Amino acid sequence: MGWNVIEVDRLRRTYAGGFDAVNEISFTVGEGQLFALLGTNGAGKTSTVEVLEGLARPSGGTVRVLGQDPYSDRATVRPRTGVMLQEGGFPTDLTVRETVRMWSGCTSGARPVDEALGLVGMGKRAGVRVKQLSGGERRRLDLALALLGRPDVLFLDEPTTGLDAEGRRDTWELVRALRDGGTTVLLTTHYLEEAESLADQLAIMHAGRIEVAGTPAEVTATRPSRIRFRLPEGTEPGQLPLTLRAAADGRQIEIRTPELQRDLAELLRWAEELDVHLEGLDARSASLEEAFLDIAARRAEPAGTGAGVAA
Known part of the structure; x- marks a missing residue:
């Protein structure tokens, strides 16, 4: 049995005005597992992931990634993690290859540029300027950058948004191969089929809390x-x-x-x-979609109001 690469214990994240975007959630992700964090808009997914990535300090509770605090020990944790944000901010006049080469210069133990582009099927687009890429191609470039440092932990925030069906399936196969190779993956997605297909464990959040968690089969078993x-x-x-x-x-x-x-x-x-x-x-x-929609319907009333925005 592997160890828990990600440990979240009663995590709370509060914005100005006392708005609890994340309200005492707990979960663990084992080594080489893929964990999907699902939820409606405003459920608290992004607010949670930002803490795990070391971009924000928790308001309460504890978080450990690779056994360390991702915020205070960021210099140690960050080189071992890959992060794919919902939207990357690339210099649009650089080519794809120039963008990856620039990122590579800031990454410890980076893969060769052509290898990183080959992983995401962007080798033939290496000479194209970023501003000429489609939305799906930009997502592939985002993923290539997240994989540059051969991460032990990979955070994927909506990785297949904008991809066509073939591109989505190709990305799934790549993510499966990374997981099977020992990479621990935390995924957020609005594509429930994606979570059902890829996840070893998942949790559905609503209004800052985890409403249900388990394997995809265990979660769908909660519905008739x-x-x-x-x-x-x-x-x-x-x-x-x-x-x-x-x-x-x-x-x-x-x-x-x-x-x-x-x-x-x-x-x-x-x-x-x-x-x-x-x-x-x-x-x-029952499908995961039915379980998800049931939670959304039963929790339709807002849990509270306050300043700040969570996602």
Whole structure:
């Protein structure tokens, strides 16, 4: 078993006016794990990550990255971390290669420029000026810079925003390879499919607190599975077994259940016995999106007001 590369214990971050952007959250990320931090806008994700990156001091609680305080021990921690911000500020008249070379001069043990560009599929764009890049290409350049120093810990803030489907998949494969090679990754993303595909562990934040955490499977298990179908003419919803908690909209039926296999088997036995054809039968476990939207809906009321902005 590896050790906890990131440790967050009752972290609090308070802005001017007493606004708690982060309100006593705790989690750990093991060595070589990918941890996804999710949440609605204003949930406190960016405020949390800024503390982990050493850009801000916590208002309360403790944070350790690689066993050290990322703020007070920044000179030690920073060379071992890679950071991909939501938006990079590049000199637009430099070429891609010139930008990476400039960044390389400020990075300890930097990869060769061509290697860094090759990792993110930007080798053929090395001679293009930054101002001529598409939004997706700028995100690739951001990632190349984050990987320059061969980081032990990688912070990725919305890494695939602006990428097309192919670029997003390529980035996923690169991130998986980095994780499998021992890099510890903390990811924030609005793409729930991304988190479900990549994360070993995840947490969903709302109003500065962690509402649910665990593996993707554990988090989705907090929501019921769903069975949908349409009854044929001559069969009424009231004929369904009473044990199946069904909701009907005309002949369109939806069953929500924590026991998908059991209730689906009962439904199919009932349909066979009565020779009923279930049109459009669709049975599936809950998705991470459903768990996320459920938290957003249940916590729709603002937790409080105050100065400052959190993300």
